[in-house]
Structures are given as C-alpha cells and as structure tokens.
Amino acid sequence: MAQVGARLQDLIVRTLTHEFRTPLALVVGYTDLLESTGQGMDEREFQVALHGLHVGARRLANLVEDFLLLTKLNTGVLAQELKDAAPGPISPDEMVQLALRNAEALAAERHVVLSGRYESGDARVVVSQSHLAGITGRLVDNACKFSRSQGGDVRVTTRSENNWWLLEVEDDGIGISPDVIAGIFDAFHQVDRARMEQQGSGVGLTIVRGLIQLYGGEISVESTPGQGSTFTVRLPLACPSGDSLPDGGLSRVE
Numbered sequence: 001m002a003q004v005g006a007r008l009q010d011l012i013v014r015t016l017t018h019e020f021r022t023p024l025a026l027v028v029g030y031t032d033l034l035e036s037t038g039q040g041m042d043e044r045e046f047q048v049a050l051h052g053l054h055v056g057a058r059r060l061a062n063l064v065e066d067f068l069l070l071t072k073l074n075t076g077v078l079a080q081e082l083k084d085a086a087p088g089p090i091s092p093d094e095m096v097q098l099a100l101r102n103a104e105a106l107a108a109e110r111h112v113v114l115s116g117r118y119e120s121g122d123a124r125v126v127v128s129q130s131h132l133a134g135i136t137g138r139l140v141d142n143a144c145k146f147s148r149s150q151g152g153d154v155r156v157t158t159r160s161e162n163n164w165w166l167l168e169v170e171d172d173g174i175g176i177s178p179d180v181i182a183g184i185f186d187a188f189h190q191v192d193r194a195r196m197e198q199q200g201s202g203v204g205l206t207i208v209r210g211l212i213q214l215y216g217g218e219i220s221v222e223s224t225p226g227q228g229s230t231f232t233v234r235l236p237l238a239c240p241s242g243d244s245l246p247d248g249g250l251s252r253v254e
Helices: 002-019 021-040 043-075 077-085 092-102 104-109 129-145 204-214
Strands: 112-119 152-161 164-171 218-224 228-236
Touching: 021 043, 043 077, 043 204, 077 204, 092 104, 092 112, 092 129, 092 152, 092 164, 104 112, 104 129, 112 129, 129 152, 129 164, 129 204, 129 228, 204 218, 204 228
Parallel strands: 112 152
Antiparallel strands: 152 164, 164 228, 218 228
16 A cells, blocks of 8 residues: 555656646736736736636646545545445436536537437446546547547447446547557556647546446557547446445446
C-alpha cells in the first residue's frame, strides 16, 4: 500500500508542472484583468473574461476530482466504499443514454455526430449509476477529443453476450499506433501531447479501467492509425436475484 501511494504521489507531483499551471494561469490572468480594467470593459470583453475564468476553474475542478478518484482507486478506499454501499442491479442502457446527452456540447464543439444503439434489452448489471455514467462519459469524451479536426462520428452500442453486458464506443478518428496502445491505460500516459493539448490530465482511461475492474469487468481496445478506435467494456450480468455474493463481492452469472 505504501509503495502504491509513493508511486502515485510521484506521478502527481511530476504532472503538476504542466496540468495545474495551465488552468491556474487562466484563472489568475483573467482575475487580474477584471480587477485592473473591469470597470472599463464593454460587454463583449467582460463575457470573454468570464468565459476564461469558467474554463480555467472547470479544468482545475476536473483535475482535482480526477486525482482524488485515482488516489481512492489505487489505495483501495473506493473498493471498501463500494463494499459498504453494496449497490443493487440497474438497467445500464439508461445511464449510457444519459452520458451521451451530457456529451452533446463537446461533440458539437468538435463537429462530431453522436449516435447510440441500445440492444441489451432487460439486461441488468450490479454497478453504481454514477460509476457507469463516468465510464461511459469518459470514453465518449475521449472519442470526441481524438476525432479528426473536421469532425466525424462516434457510435455507442450496448448489447448482451453470454454472461456479459457489453458497451462499445467507436470512433473514426486519428487512431492509436501499435507501439503506444499497450500503455494507454497507464496513469498520465498521453498520446502525442504536442499536437493533442486538449486531451486532459492523462488519467481518464486509468480511472475507467480501475472502475471497471472494481465490478469484475474488463476493457479492451482495437485501433488502426488514421481510421479510428473501438473501446469495448464488459461487465458481468447480475444474477437473476440481484443478490450480492456471500463474500460481499458483486453478483454475476456464472
């Protein structure tokens, strides 16, 4: 546990140099601007400053939330919270649809067309609603951010297969080269940071994998450079009774 905490701390400290300074610069810069010239600004200039403050503050908030969640995943705190909460089975497609609606603004900004196909019927999985929404939202956001500059399509599909519920997020974006695909779930791994500044802190896919593994699931990715990527999430279907396993684990069909 101590080694995990020390390694995570080292990764966070090394990331602070860039990730926190950028949004802090926005907040401080626009705050200084409002303080010094706010009285003389016209409406357009004032709105620009407010937007800059919002962007910087939102990015800082997201960074803090990501690092707190990553820490809870790596230290086992989230696993214990999940065991204590004992979430019941839910209909996963509803949360997937909600995540797609929440991603519409980013998709429009990136000129991406979102589409969903829900084919898992009455399938139910034992998972926290917020965690499933977070998993789906992060994968959809990732697909939008890595779309081509002129836009493209992001397709989300759900279905049941054997004892699993499957979620697929497919894009026709820039793709991932074979030499880096093995490390994309590692914390702070970022693909071509010089060209893809908007990609974020580099912990999104790490958090996605950690959340999925908490529920006995798995995630895989297939990608072709220049053609796009498909992320596939597999979560175990709930037992018909929806009860937890005797040892307190999450129920699934065997």
